[in-house]
Amino acid sequence: MANARVMNMSEETKRTADNFVELINELFGTTEELANSTRPMNEGEWLNISKNLMKLHQFKDRFMTNVVVVEQVQRHQRGRVLNRKKKTREEKLTDTDMMTCPKCLGVLTIRHYREKHSKAGYVSKLRLFQKQFKTKAKKKPT
Secondary structure (H helix, E strand, C coil), rough: CCCCCCCCCCHHHHHHHHHHHHHHHHHHHHHHHHHHHCCCHHHHHHHHHEEEEEEEEHHHHHHCHHHHHHHHHHHHHCCCCCCCCCCCCHHHHHCEEECCCCCCCEEEHHHHHHHHHHCHHHHHHCCCCCCCCHHHHCCCCC
């Protein structure tokens, strides 16, 4: 093993990983012993397996409360939106979540209108930006 990879991890992460591997190996070892055995399981073995399963469950609970893991699970559950088609103005106006701004006549979500668009000065800044954009587009190169 000349090309062994060295992983950079903190002591706490290494300790947690070692505890997890030890727990899994112990569970698999006990299960293998019982599968190869002809005798029934005794009470001590039952308690040992139950204790290891409880530790594994606690490990899962601790792992699933990690913020990064929770965000990854939620992102996976939401899934990807593939081939999103842009809605036309008519389709947007038929949607109950959309509305037309009375000042600039733009179609936007009701939530966006309430939170940002209707605030003082936003529409006037938008109009100023649109005017600047139109004047730049109208200039012809000489």
